[in-house]
Amino acid sequence: MNVFIMENAISIKEQFIDFIHSLQNNICKAIEATDDKAIFSEDKWERGEGGGGITRVIENGNVFEKGGINTSIVYGEVTDNMRKQLNIEGQEWFACGISAVLHPGNPFVPTVHFNYRYFEVYDGHKNIIDSWFGGGTDLTPCYLFEEDIKHFHGIHKNACDAFDITLYPAFKKHCDEYFVNKHRNNESRGVGGIFYDYQRGDEKKDKTFWLNFADACGNSFLKAYIPIVEKRKETAFTNEQKHWQEIRRGRYVEFNLVHDRGTLFGLHTNGRTESILMSLPPTVRFNYDHHPAAGSEEEKLEQVLQSPREWV
């Protein structure tokens, strides 16, 4: 990484790297404590074109059937593909981020995802000519417990409101607009959360603001998610409810492989496939033309996914 280190100051980049590594450690510890059986395995990997990452995966736990909490710090030359896909003008790029997905075994415990990232672009002389922050988190239940969704949104709204009360409504809307299976009659992947991208900083909200914002949102994750896990993890479920979870997981696969920009960008630019696709659920079903029974709990979920609500 030393080619890019700035002199005489802890750069935003270095601070962001500290943030993602510290968050990865904290969240892995807390998830292991909640699971009380499985522990994360770690794969450190290097990328031929520059950089690498730390992939931590948990499997076959008491609570978590599969999940990953990954960090990566990658960089390289701007390729024609990136110029076209990302509208990048410079010569070199740098990206670092944390990305997590947790798939619980119990269909009453929702799947959850979060990701916080920072990007820099340089001219031919290592000068930063563009940089931005992105990230967010969203919840994907198979069954609707409104109090859980309100809790998850409420914790993230509080985190956002401490910075600026206009942020949560804007980022909640962006999340609802992004995580959509357009090919499924615009069905939402889940019940949303917050999502933001291309935050470059300005006079009112500088780069330190967005660094602190990512830190606050990232550190809200455990408060937002663990109480839901604790409340639902012992709920008994039937084979039919497990099948429903696996059908819903099919929609998760469809979104990630057909629509998710991060996944497709990684797969098409020689990213580490196993780290990118750790987001895919452990067991999945694709039933032809499945429709839940009228008036069922399963149908209630589908209705909410057809028209996103305000939760807090």
Place this chain on the structure above:
Amino acid sequence: MNVFIMENAISIKEQFIDFIHSLQNNICKAIEATDDKAIFSEDKWERGEGGGGITRVIENGNVFEKGGINTSIVYGEVTDNMRKQLNIEGQEWFACGISAVLHPGNPFVPTVHFNYRYFEVYDGHKNIIDSWFGGGTDLTPCYLFEEDIKHFHGIHKNACDAFDITLYPAFKKHCDEYFVNKHRNNESRGVGGIFYDYQRGDEKKDKTFWLNFADACGNSFLKAYIPIVEKRKETAFTNEQKHWQEIRRGRYVEFNLVHDRGTLFGLHTNGRTESILMSLPPTVRFNYDHHPAAGSEEEKLEQVLQSPREWV
């Protein structure tokens, strides 16, 4: 359809439509006879922008866990999206085709796919300004039985050789090049077959040639596939072998959703999602960084998928 019917002749289009409907009927009957339990359910659907299709799906059979034999006849105005993606110049388009995927329950019976299609493009006055044929078939086993693969390739080679002995080598190669998970270190989806596209016809091989070629290949399917099914369908298997099948099915999902042009074109252009995604396997596993044991039957398959062979 009557807007496009030509006067005083049975057009290539009409002949191709007869071919796909007749093939759909014949193959559905034969598959039901082989399965000896499940029968196809039929959904006739219409497309708002023009045309429709007949989707026939079989599920939970003795042999076939899930499969579909679908035909569609669709048409409409050339959109900007099509101009960009397909390099189409005209004002209106027409496409008809048959598309089939069969996922057997037994991991020793290979999954199979075939597709034969015909495309026309018109100027603003219903004159045909371009037209082409495409299609092919490929086999996706979880375990390697060389005699099965040789049989499947051999039947299709014979069908091709009756037309021109240069076709099988060219279309076998095209198939090997197309059905590849580039993001999986260029792993092949399966052991190939034949694949061809943009066959417009010329003085030596006119449109009737390509119509007859599709007919001959399509009608070779049962001879190529059913003997393999009959030979393997009673083979006992373990839970571990079923899991391996579900892991391999994960790669099938990845290819279809990330790389397959037909699937992505359908999903991004308001096709009937349930008909397009009938190709996805019924149960699937995504295990993190799975590798079969050294020297195992599972590893043998992976090795063949890394370097396509000549089978006949």
